[in-house]
Amino acid sequence: MKQTNYQLFDFLDFDPAMTGEESLWKACAPISLELDGFDVVFEIPFQKQKNANDIEPDKETPRKIYSLRMRAYGAKIIRLAIGFDEHAMTDSVMLDIHPELSVNPLRFEKTEDEWLIKDSTGMTRASLNRRPVAIDFWSDLVPGPEETLDLTFYPDGEKAVKVSAYDQFFPARHDAYALAVVEKDGQLDRTTMSFHADADEKFVGTGERFTKMDLSGQTFQLKNQDGQGVNNRRAYKNVPFLMSSRMYGIFMHTSAHGKLSMADHSTRSVQLLVEEPAMDVFLIGGDEPEEILKGYRQLTGFxxxxxxxxxxxxxxxxxxxxxxxxxxxxxxxxxxxxxxxxxxxxxxxxxxxxxxxxxxxxxxxxxxxxxxxxxxxxxxxxxxxxxxxxxxxxxxxxxxxxxxxxxxxxxxxxxxxxxxxxxxxxxxxxxxxxxxxxxxxxxxxxxxxxxxxxxxxxxxxxxxxxxxxxxxxxxxxxxxxxxxxxxxxxxxxxxxxxxxxxxxxxxxxxxxxxxLHWGGDSACSWDGLAGSLKGGLHIGLSGFGFWSHDVPGFHGVPNFMNSVIPDDLYVRWTQFGVFSSHLRYHGTSKREPYEYPAISGIVRNWLKLRYALIPYLMEQSEKTTQTGFPVLRALIFHHPKDKMCWHIDDQYYFGDDFMVAPVMNSENRRDVYLPDGEWVNLFSGKLTQGNCWLNNFECPLDEMPVWVKKGAQISVYPHHVSNTDEIDLAKTEKLVFAETYTGIENSILADLLK
Incomplete structure (x- = not known):
């Protein structure tokens, strides 16, 4: 179907000809608020709308009343659920709620202008605005706004996550709906909910996306399918979770097909659509990305x-x-x-x-x-x-x-x-x-x-x-x-x-x-390498902790089975694999390093470096199992207030201490961004003050643009092994990146890497 640029058709999937037996039911202002155990329940009337692009209420059809249930978990998670023909809050195999995440009893206070929902500590977790819209009347050319759902949530008691109550041009022309359900052939069919987006708000996550870091301005289908590569919109791993630069997350608890639109159909709204007559959403607050991802894992498992x-x-x-x-x-x-x-x-x-x-x-x-x-x-x-x-x-x-x-x-x-x-x-x-x-x-x-x-x-x-x-x-x-x-x-x-x-x-x-999970059938090309890394960054921002990829890509280009893999691509992808949680060579033709004699010695040294880093990698992996961190991390995990980092999709942290910038071209050079801090080059030992760009940074094929935080003490195993059975972790040593570090060739790893 051709795009119409109207939300009703492009996001809610109505037929532009309006010939189908479909109708939209839009949420109005709640009529009551009650306690039910530890939850609060809003009784919300829904008004049927007339079938037209310029919608208006069908007031000849009686309203229907449905219940929106709100629950608090701990001090930073809110759950909202509405079930139109089934229970609002249900358990599923997706949920694995951590024992520490207990239900926090809610209560409410009502005034003429506002209903406040507070938790057991007295912290405000939601407010319903009941004030009349302020007007200075001078014309009746356009009618006033219709009733809507004007709710604001505070997942952590501080930051406001506001429902998109008035995302409209005029009352009959909407770009998003606060809460609505679609009826099809007499049956409730699909549900939408929207939250306000700021003009400079950025979004990440939603699964293994092979696209830019900031997902604002994009809409994604939540339907798993064979990605058939890592350079398209198809996704092997959709995850109905997103995180905002304003430091909150949204988890849509469903397995049904759906959509996430992040300031795309409307730059004022994050829009959710699920193809079932229910909406079950968790809002997760926090001060740092790791804290929000930990909250998500507390809901769905570590x-x-x-x-x-x-x-x-x-x-x-x-x-x-x-x-x-x-x-x-x-x-x-x-x-x-x-x-x-x-x-x-x-x-x-x-x-x-x-x-x-x-x-x-x-x-x-x-x-x-x-x-x-x-x-x-x-x-x-x-x-x-x-x-x-x-x-x-x-x-x-x-x-x-x-x-x-x-x-x-x-x-x-x-x-x-x-x-x-x-x-x-x-x-x-x-x-x-x-x-x-x-x-x-x-x-x-x-x-x-x-x-x-x-x-x-x-x-x-x-x-x-x-x-x-x-x-x-x-x-x-x-x-x-x-x-x-x-x-x-x-x-x-x-x-x-x-x-x-x-x-x-x-x-x-x-x-x-x-x-663990890997990134699918990437092409053996620089594009495949870049797409793989993008996917790894976003899946790490979607709750996954361990992720790998096929080195040096899965299939040949243009001959799927038989194209020759360039030596430099093999080396550069090996380097990427060494600094990933797991390292696997795989694909449609020869992958063993000795099949590439011109660079086999370089590859051997990189594999030895990999084994030397296993103690550090295991420490970081243990951390991954207890926190919100993945092993391979987008820069925003450590620099959420640095706006540049919300746009960088070709660099990453490897654990806490390594800054890795894979070379993804045959020119042996690239631009590198070093965030705030003091950074020591792994190979040369050169110290660089961060918050700067290293433009056109040159790196020979046997090295990689990798920096380590000054002062870091990296656990390494500086002894020759042929496999991990030979690694005695009691013999682990510390590689210290202080003033005395003058490069890897002068370090405790020197003999291993000769």
Whole structure:
């Protein structure tokens, strides 16, 4: 449909011809306020509007009364919920509310001009304006404003988050609605709510966005789908959470499809739309981004700590096909001194490439348990690829169909080759059905009992939509599916191995509880590198703590499978991987560093640096599991008042102390912004006073633009290892960035990096 530039059509999805059986019901001023337990409840009349772009109330149709419930959690979180045909506040698998986050009883005070809602400490958490609009009458050319919902919330008791009561040109021409519900074919269908946006307000989060840091002026669909790269508007990981530069967050608690518009359809409003007749929203206050993200995690769960071996190098390509091939690669990595912990087998370990049956090919892997154990004896852990779809040729098809472990599909398509999410499989495993979950866990348990340590929970962004599932409708399951899928794999992996871990691509609210996630199928290009970093920054601003990416990109350009990867791209992406929470080589062609002889020595040194930094990385990871910080952090986590940092999407903090600026071109130079503070260059030791730009900063291929906060004491392991089993954390030392630091070549890491 063509854009009309009117909110009713472009955001609320009305047919511009107004021929459909749809109507808008707009919230009016509340008529009562009551206590219900610890909550307060507003009784709000909704008035039907006439179907036209210039809307006006249909006063011949009686109003309908609905209840808006408000609850406070602690001192900095407010929950607002309205259910038009169901309960207003419901629990879901998305929520994992922390025990410390207790409900704070509310009460209210009424005056003629204002209703005040206060918590148990006497702090004001909301106010309803009942004052008449001030006027100086001189014309009746345009009628006065209609009734509206004029509410202001104070999530932390201080900062005001105001509902968009009067986002309009004149009373009949709205750019946003404070609160409204759409009726379709006689049934309540979708809900919208809006909050006021300041002229200079900026927004971040909403999932893994491959776009600029400040999201103001953009609208995003909250519908998971295969991103098919990292340079478009599609998203593997939508998260219905955003954070404002005014230091508040909004979490829309739903799995239904929806939209978030951040000062886009109207520069005066943040607009929420959910395709269900309910709205359940958490407003999260705080003084710093980390505090707001911690509040979000207190609602939806904290990431769990990952095992030490996971922070080492993961080696993979699409794909390894036999025990002989894997052994040859692993032996060569050891022989040529490339430290590595994980060997990942992608789509080729089955009977037929891409035909996921959760069983090793008996000809190419004749004794998989022995194969896995031999690798473990050499310090390698094995990770395996699979997917949540049942192929028409899979040996499990009949069982899955007969026992209803997969969805009931109304139309089965002919399966193709490598698929890439065309979703032409026979069905999707139904994780809303407990028996199907246990069946799936059983498939994985056989592999984990062999000694496999991690399951790659690939795909899961798309499900069969023309199908029936046990627990919910496909439109509600689509976004939530990733959480149910990853939860099952995570739980059985932790049960069998003791380590809670998956390697996942899709995501939704709550998925951060089941780390770790990677950024999907990026192109092997500078554009792919830049898009990957943007995605990593935004997913870190959406509650996720651990995130990785395919080094040096997943697919070739322009030949998807076979384009040659430039040496400098391989090195620069390796550097990015070293300073990410996890480092995995993967893609459609050769990924092993010895296949790039001209730069293999440079890569070897970078992998040794990675292993030297594992003690620091583990310290920062522990912090990630208890706070709102991700490992890879946007600059605004530490400099929220620096307006420049709200626009920088090509630099990041690696933990508390490193400032990392990847080179993303073949010219070996870039502009770098150093925020306030004193910064020591990791390689040269040169000290620079921050709050400045280093324009056209030159950096040779074997180095990277990395700075460390002056005075930082970085935990490092300055000893040679081939894998993390050889790291004795008791032998960790401190690399101190004081006046005595004159560069990495003169440091305690010098012998390791020769």
């Amino acid at each position: 990431p769990t700590m990952l095992p030490k071996w996971s922070f080492g190098t993961w080696m993979s390509r699409m794909t390894y096909f036999s025990e002989e091939e894997v052994n040859e690669i692993c032996n060569r990595l050891r022989k040529e001194d490339y430290p590595c912990d994980v060997i990942h087998l992608d789509t080729g370990w089955f009977r037929t490439d891409w035909l996921c049956e959760w069983k090793f090919n008996p000809e190419r892997f004749p004794d998989p348990k022995r194969f896995v154990q031999n690798l473990r004896n050499d310090g390698y852990k094995v990770s395996l690829w699979q997917m949540p779809y049942i192929a028409a040729e899979a040996e499990q098809l009949a069982e899955a169909r007969n026992k209803k472990y997969m969805c009931k599909v109304n139309e089965v398509k002919q399966q193709g080759g490598s698929n890439f999410s065309a979703l032409d499989y026979a069905g999707t495993i139904d994780f809303t059905y407990p028996k199907a979950v246990e069946w799936y866990k059983g498939l994985l348990k056989e592999l984990l009992d062999m000694g496999v340590v991690c399951i790659k929970t690939d795909f899961g962004e798309d499900i069969h939509m023309d199908a029936e599932y046990h627990g919910m409708s496909p439109d509600k399951l689509n976004n939530l599916y990733a959480l149910l899928y990853q939860k099952a794999a995570y739980e059985i992996t932790k049960e069998v191995t003791g380590d809670g871990i998956v390697w996942a691509r899709a995501g939704w609210a709550g998925c951060q509880r089941y780390p």
